[in-house]
Amino acid sequence: MSGRAQLMWDEAVTGYDFGPGHPMDPVRLALTMRLVEAYELDRGPLEVVAAKPAGDSTLRLVHREDYIEAVRRASADPGSADGAYGLGTPDDPAFAGMHEASALIAGQSVGAAEAVWHGDVLHAVNFAGGLHHAMPGGASGFCIYNDAALAVARLLELGAERVAYVDVDVHHGDGVQAAFWEDPRVLTISLHEHPRTLFPQTGWPEETGGEGAEGSAVNVALPAGTGDAGWLRAFHSVVPELLAAFRPQALVTQHGADTHFEDPLAHLAVSLDAQRAVAESCHALAHEHADGRWIALGGGGYEVVDVVPRSWTHLTAIAAGRPIDPTSMVPPAWRHEVFRRTRQLAPQRMTDGRTPSWRDFAEGGYDPADRLDQAVLATRRAVFPAHGLLP
Ligand SMILES: [Zn+2]
16 A cells, blocks of 8 residues: 555646746746745655556647647647637736647646556645646636646546546636536535626626536635635535535545735735645545545746735645644755755744634524635535525
């Protein structure tokens, strides 16, 4: 029996690089891996595995053949990128090797799904993944291939009858929702900043799934400015009850770190400590409702020094069964590496100094005048009855 957790990593995923000035700087992935190594998670608690890039037959589980061809052409000749497929745009500039780097990231998420489904490991992490905006026929929002949707699709192909996807990125998980809109085998739950104030302007509570899959899409549209207590209250007032009712055989989670108060692209006010608490809850929920089968992915996150590496190192450590004490000092070797690579000062501790707490709807009900409670209630009213639950 191999280890209970594995981390998918191939240094070449840092080749997913839209170029200077683009917010998705691959240094965030490299610095996360260096922090994982500084905590020695790769020496025992975790098996580090590099999966093969996703091949065409796998990519076609979600993506259209003409789109894959368009990515390949743009990858070979970035000047020829076809805007009709969302390629060569400011969000998704074409770069040489784009197909290869994107397929490699997708391969890590698919490999994570396979390892968990086959029982090689209980949990698998791919923090380079979580590229949830990519659509079956086009690039969107810094995402070329939708590794999250591909991991879910691979689980279905291997025989899973019910897969749950929980997305806590600050942006709506629109590509994953679209891929399984009419598939009742997949429950997608996305908590995100309200579409009125943020890309991609979808993820309204009224989006609940297509014909034959009513209630299979769940959207919690949080007011801009939501902080730890509200974010955690929303998570705990929606996710656990739905997972208990749906009984997934595997849980795929997306941990975009762009909910953080320092993130430059969005307007929630969540701390590292709350992100860590949600990672712990996802871990616990996988054990409670999915026999421990847990595939955890990264996602957005554009505060690439101060936030992303610490957030995803916590996530990885939780999956490895060796959670890091938030009050611990960040290893000095990593802080030197950060300065060497970025000329920025690294954070000193694995915490923002918050102690997140929350109350969920189950204890004490809700306040009809509160905007956060209104958002949660809109979601519960839209989908809970379809799952036999009281809103
Ligand atoms: Zn995001």
